[in-house]
Amino acid sequence: MRTSVLGASLLLSLAVACAAAAEVWCPDPLEPILEGIDYTGKNDPKCAVRIAGTRGGAFSAQVVLHAKGGMKGPEAKVSALTHEDGNRRRQIPASSVEIRYALPSSGNGSRRLPKGQSIFDALGKEPRAEGTTHPVWLTVNVPRDAAPGEYEGTLTVAGREVSVKLAVCGWTLPPAAEFTTFVDFIESPESVALQYKVPLWSDEHFKLLGTCFRELAKVGNKTIYLTLICQGNLGNEQSIVRWTKDGEALKPDLTAAKRYIDTILESGCRPQVVVLYLFESKMGGGRLGTTDKGKDKGTDEEKQRGGRITVLDPETQTLTTVEGPCLNSRNAGYPNYPEDTVAFWKPVLEGLREHLAKKGVGEETMMLGLFPDFGRPAKPVVECLKKAAPYVRWVDQTHGAMKAVHGVEVGYVTTVWNARFPKDPGEARTYGWRNSRLVTQFARDLWKPAFVTQLMRGRLLGEWNITGKQRGFGRMGADFWPVLEGKRGRRRSLSSRYRMSDWHQLNLRVNPYIAPGPAGALGTVRFEMLREGVQECEARIFIERALLDEGQRAKLGDELAKKCQDLLDERVRVLRKTLGGRNNTKEQEKNCTGFIGSGWRERSKALFSAAAEVQRKLAGP
Numbered sequence: 001m002r003t004s005v006l007g008a009s010l011l012l013s014l015a016v017a018c019a020a021a022a023e024v025w026c027p028d029p030l031e032p033i034l035e036g037i038d039y040t041g042k043n044d045p046k047c048a049v050r051i052a053g054t055r056g057g058a059f060s061a062q063v064v065l066h067a068k069g070g071m072k073g074p075e076a077k078v079s080a081l082t083h084e085d086g087n088r089r090r091q092i093p094a095s096s097v098e099i100r101y102a103l104p105s106s107g108n109g110s111r112r113l114p115k116g117q118s119i120f121d122a123l124g125k126e127p128r129a130e131g132t133t134h135p136v137w138l139t140v141n142v143p144r145d146a147a148p149g150e151y152e153g154t155l156t157v158a159g160r161e162v163s164v165k166l167a168v169c170g171w172t173l174p175p176a177a178e179f180t181t182f183v184d185f186i187e188s189p190e191s192v193a194l195q196y197k198v199p200l201w202s203d204e205h206f207k208l209l210g211t212c213f214r215e216l217a218k219v220g221n222k223t224i225y226l227t228l229i230c231q232g233n234l235g236n237e238q239s240i241v242r243w244t245k246d247g248e249a250l251k252p253d254l255t256a257a258k259r260y261i262d263t264i265l266e267s268g269c270r271p272q273v274v275v276l277y278l279f280e281s282k283m284g285g286g287r288l289g290t291t292d293k294g295k296d297k298g299t300d301e302e303k304q305r306g307g308r309i310t311v312l313d314p315e316t317q318t319l320t321t322v323e324g325p326c327l328n329s330r331n332a333g334y335p336n337y338p339e340d341t342v343a344f345w346k347p348v349l350e351g352l353r354e355h356l357a358k359k360g361v362g363e364e365t366m367m368l369g370l371f372p373d374f375g376r377p378a379k380p381v382v383e384c385l386k387k388a389a390p391y392v393r394w395v396d397q398t399h400g401a402m403k404a405v406h407g408v409e410v411g412y413v414t415t416v417w418n419a420r421f422p423k424d425p426g427e428a429r430t431y432g433w434r435n436s437r438l439v440t441q442f443a444r445d446l447w448k449p450a451f452v453t454q455l456m457r458g459r460l461l462g463e464w465n466i467t468g469k470q471r472g473f474g475r476m477g478a479d480f481w482p483v484l485e486g487k488r489g490r491r492r493s494l495s496s497r498y499r500m501s502d503w504h505q506l507n508l509r510v511n512p513y514i515a516p517g518p519a520g521a522l523g524t525v526r527f528e529m530l531r532e533g534v535q536e537c538e539a540r541i542f543i544e545r546a547l548l549d550e551g552q553r554a555k556l557g558d559e560l561a562k563k564c565q566d567l568l569d570e571r572v573r574v575l576r577k578t579l580g581g582r583n584n585t586k587e588q589e590k591n592c593t594g595f596i597g598s599g600w601r602e603r604s605k606a607l608f609s610a611a612a613e614v615q616r617k618l619a620g621p
Helices: 002-020 189-196 203-219 255-266 339-358 379-388 451-466 525-548 550-579 585-596 600-619
Strands: 023-025 048-055 058-072 076-078 081-085 088-092 097-105 118-124 130-141 149-157 160-172 182-186 223-227 242-246 249-253 273-277 306-312 319-326 366-371 393-398 408-415 439-442 472-477 515-517 520-522
Touching: 048 058, 048 130, 048 600, 058 149, 058 160, 058 525, 076 097, 081 160, 088 149, 118 130, 118 515, 118 520, 118 525, 130 149, 130 525, 160 600, 182 203, 182 223, 189 203, 203 255, 203 520, 203 525, 223 255, 249 306, 249 339, 255 339, 273 339, 273 408, 319 339, 339 366, 339 379, 408 472, 439 451, 451 472, 451 525, 451 550, 451 585, 525 550, 525 600, 550 585, 550 600
Parallel strands: 048 160, 182 472, 223 273, 242 306, 273 366, 366 393, 393 408, 408 439, 439 472
Antiparallel strands: 023 058, 058 130, 076 149, 081 088, 081 149, 097 118, 097 130, 149 160, 242 249, 306 319, 515 520
C-alpha cells in the first residue's frame, strides 16, 4: 500500500514539474496550432490575452502550453474581469468566460499534413489526457448590460498566471436570431445518428441534435432542411417522413419531421427558409441539359423515376425504401398524373405548413428543393407541385442564380459563379445585406487551401459577401462528419454517397464547422472565428443603415458620418487585399497570414466603438 502511495506521489510530482516547465505563450487566435510541431522557444513570461468586443457578443483568444517531453492536459481557471469606473468597480463574472480546450483533428482542406501532424480545431470542455501541446481557448460572453471600458482578470494554468485584458465597447449586438446576415448551415441528422450509434429519430438522437442546433444558433442559422425523399445529395438513407400502408395507399407520418422542427426552434434558431427537399434531378422530372432551352440528356428511365421514400411496416416494424410518384409523368403504382402525385404530396406539405404556423413560422419560408445547375426541374414538375402547394417557391443551389423556374419564383439562391464581391470604395459601394433577393455565396473553395486560409476566409466570409451583392453565405456543412468507411481506410461523409445524386463540383466538401464530442456537438476554432466575423457584420450593417437613411445621417452630422464611412471603406480595402487572390493558393495563403499582423483587433474595436457612437447620436440627448 505504501509503495502504491509513493508511486502515485512520484507521478504527481513529475506532472507538476512538467507543467512548471511548460512553455506558455498567447498566439493570435487566427494562428493555427498543430500537433506534432516542436514549439520550443515560444515561451513568453509577459504574455497576455487581449480581446476586443462589445456587449451581447462572444469573443475568443487562445493560450498555448508546450512541453517537449509531453505533459498531462492542464485545467485552466479564470477570475472575474474587473473594470475601475471612477469610484465604482464593474465586473464581468468568471461564469461569463467559457474555457475550452482545443483538440487535435484531421481537417486541413485538400492539403495533407505530414505524418504525425494534426490541427487543433475541436473545442472540448475537458483537457485531453496528455500530449506535448495544449491550446486553451477563452470565450468571453459579454453581458448585454456590461459597462463599456477596459477589463482585466487572470487565467491560471499549469502554475502560470496569464493576464486577460478585455476592451468592451458600448454598442449592443442584437440577439443572434435577429441577425441580418444570412447564415445557412446544413445539418445532417443521419451523420449524428451514425456517429453516436443511436437509433434514428429516437429520444437519444433528438437530444444530440439539440446540441448541434444550439451551436448553430450562435450565428443565427436561418435554414431548416427537411429531407422528404431519401438517397439524395445530402446522403440520407431514410426520408424524415415515414409512410405506412393504409390499405393499398401510403399514409405519411410527420412525427419525426415535426419534432425535428421543434428541436431547431427550441435551440434558438429562427428559420427564414424551410427547404422541402423532395426533388432530385434524376428522380422524377429533372431537365439534365444546361438551360431550359438546352437538350434534355436524361433517359426516359431517369425522367420517369419517383423520389425514394421510407416505408414502415407497422406489424414487423421493418423499414423499406420504395419509389414514390414521379413528378413529371405516371409511373408504377401511380397511373394518374398529376392527380396521384398531387394527392401524395399535398397532405405532407399542408401538414408541415400547419405545424410551422403553430410555431410562428409562416408559409413564406417554405421552399421546394433542391436542384443543381445541371438538373433543374422540368416544367411539368413545377406545375404539378404548384397544384400541391401554390404558396411554395423554389431553392436554387448552383453555379448560377436563377430568378424563377417556369414562372415560379426562386425564393433562395446560393451561388458559386454569380457571387459578386466588393469593388474598391473609390469606385463603387455595394450593400449585399439590402439585396431584395435572398442570394448567398456557396464558398465551396473553403475546403481547398491550408488551414490558415480556412480560418481567415471563414472569419471574413460574412463581410466579404454583405459588402458585395449577397445577403450572406450558404450551403455550408455543419456536421457531415466522416461516418462511412471509405477507400484505403479513410472515412468519408454522407455527402453525395449515392451515385445518382452526385452533384460533382457542388457537393458538400467543406470541413464540418461543428465537431463531434463525447456527449454531443462541439464548436471549433473555425466556427468561433466565423462567429466573430458575423458579429462584426452586424455592427457594420447597423452603421450603414444610419448612413443610408437621410434622416439618421443628418442626426450623425457630417464629421461622424465621414469618420464612419472612412472606417468602413478601410475594412473593404483590407478584405480585398486579403481575399482578392482567390485563384492563387500561394498568394491567398500569404495574404491571409499577413492579415494576422495587420491590426485586425484594433479595427474590430474601432468598428464596435463607431457603432456605439452612432447609437448614442441616434438616441439623442
